[in-house]
Amino acid sequence: MLVQRVVMPASGRESWTLLGDDGAVVEPAERYLAYLAAIERSPNTVRAYAVSLKLWFEFLQHTGTRWDEAGVEDVARFVAWLRAPAGNVIVLADGIGVRGPATVNRYLAGVFGFYDHHARTGLGVAAELVSWRRISRGSYKPFLHHVTKGRPIPVRPVKLHVPRRVPRTLEPEQIVAILAACEHLRDRFLLSLLAETGMRAGQALGLRHGDFVSRKREVHIVPRADNANGARAKVRSAAVVPVSTPLVRLYSEYMHVEYGDLDSDYVFVNLFAGRVGAAMTYPAVHQLIGRIAARTGIGFTAHMLRHSCATGMVRQGVPIEVVARLLTHRSSTTTSQAYVHLDPADIRQALRRAGVWQEQESR
Numbered sequence: 001m002l003v004q005r006v007v008m009p010a011s012g013r014e015s016w017t018l019l020g021d022d023g024a025v026v027e028p029a030e031r032y033l034a035y036l037a038a039i040e041r042s043p044n045t046v047r048a049y050a051v052s053l054k055l056w057f058e059f060l061q062h063t064g065t066r067w068d069e070a071g072v073e074d075v076a077r078f079v080a081w082l083r084a085p086a087g088n089v090i091v092l093a094d095g096i097g098v099r100g101p102a103t104v105n106r107y108l109a110g111v112f113g114f115y116d117h118h119a120r121t122g123l124g125v126a127a128e129l130v131s132w133r134r135i136s137r138g139s140y141k142p143f144l145h146h147v148t149k150g151r152p153i154p155v156r157p158v159k160l161h162v163p164r165r166v167p168r169t170l171e172p173e174q175i176v177a178i179l180a181a182c183e184h185l186r187d188r189f190l191l192s193l194l195a196e197t198g199m200r201a202g203q204a205l206g207l208r209h210g211d212f213v214s215r216k217r218e219v220h221i222v223p224r225a226d227n228a229n230g231a232r233a234k235v236r237s238a239a240v241v242p243v244s245t246p247l248v249r250l251y252s253e254y255m256h257v258e259y260g261d262l263d264s265d266y267v268f269v270n271l272f273a274g275r276v277g278a279a280m281t282y283p284a285v286h287q288l289i290g291r292i293a294a295r296t297g298i299g300f301t302a303h304m305l306r307h308s309c310a311t312g313m314v315r316q317g318v319p320i321e322v323v324a325r326l327l328t329h330r331s332s333t334t335t336s337q338a339y340v341h342l343d344p345a346d347i348r349q350a351l352r353r354a355g356v357w358q359e360q361e362s363r
Helices: 027-038 043-063 072-083 101-120 172-180 185-197 201-205 245-259 282-296 302-315 320-326 332-339 344-354 356-362
Strands: 002-007 014-019 131-134 152-155 218-221 239-242
Touching (some): 014 027, 027 043, 185 282
16 A cells, blocks of 8 residues: 555645555545545644554455454554564564554554544444543543533543653753854754744744844744745744844844845745755755764754753743743643653752752751
């Protein structure tokens, strides 16, 4: 089977579909993927779900099971099939599967989303593939409780446990070294913007000149579906992020020295490779980071700068609600659980600032 890129005829948006061994569209999968595209899910999300369904339908083909007759036991076998190594690989007693729990869970999300969609559109599927749980009547009201109003909501009946791994963050001196290693103002401005604001790479790549308001020292993050480079802001509505005076000066210097008279709406464009003036792409950012990592010996990613920014602000006493607003998160819980990584020394310092340790030590 093959995951194929397509362009939606009405909107011109990029999407993905699934082709069978005969080259024909796999109709049940196409209906779900077309639905995701219609509700404007990210093309990357649609592609990820298409890959999940590709593996699922290949598994069903391998086991001789019809898609609309599969049940939870088939899903369990699918998990084992995903975790099993290739036939020509010898696994030691303590070996691990080819795909980790987090990867398997991503595939399962696509499969269960597929069955949930078909169940809601009235097609008959195995009941246990669309499990439900009722919202608690206790004092805690989850997000969107006003929508469910206590009615049952769908959940995934199969999910692997994923050990939590804390992403690495960069120390301030490492960030300084990274910025110092940039050969061009554009590159230094890009990485400085990511390090100072915690902005996503896609949010930066989608910036237009009108989004950078120098006189107010702020950047507007605007969701757009027509970015020439495919950049995604991952926000539902426009957000405003303050920036420092040095960053504004760096932007002005970049515009004057390197950008010059180029006719482009995009802030970050190709200047030294590729088609000059074209919007800078994700691969170009990855290549830039690879060159700087090799030059400095500091392994890092664009997203690591985001994690480092969040952790650094919390270490300096910035309230988590403010950090969440800067990172354009809708909930501070997301920020604290996924983006703030404090070690025992940070906790000790916080206890001292609060006076807890002084009280204990004086007794």
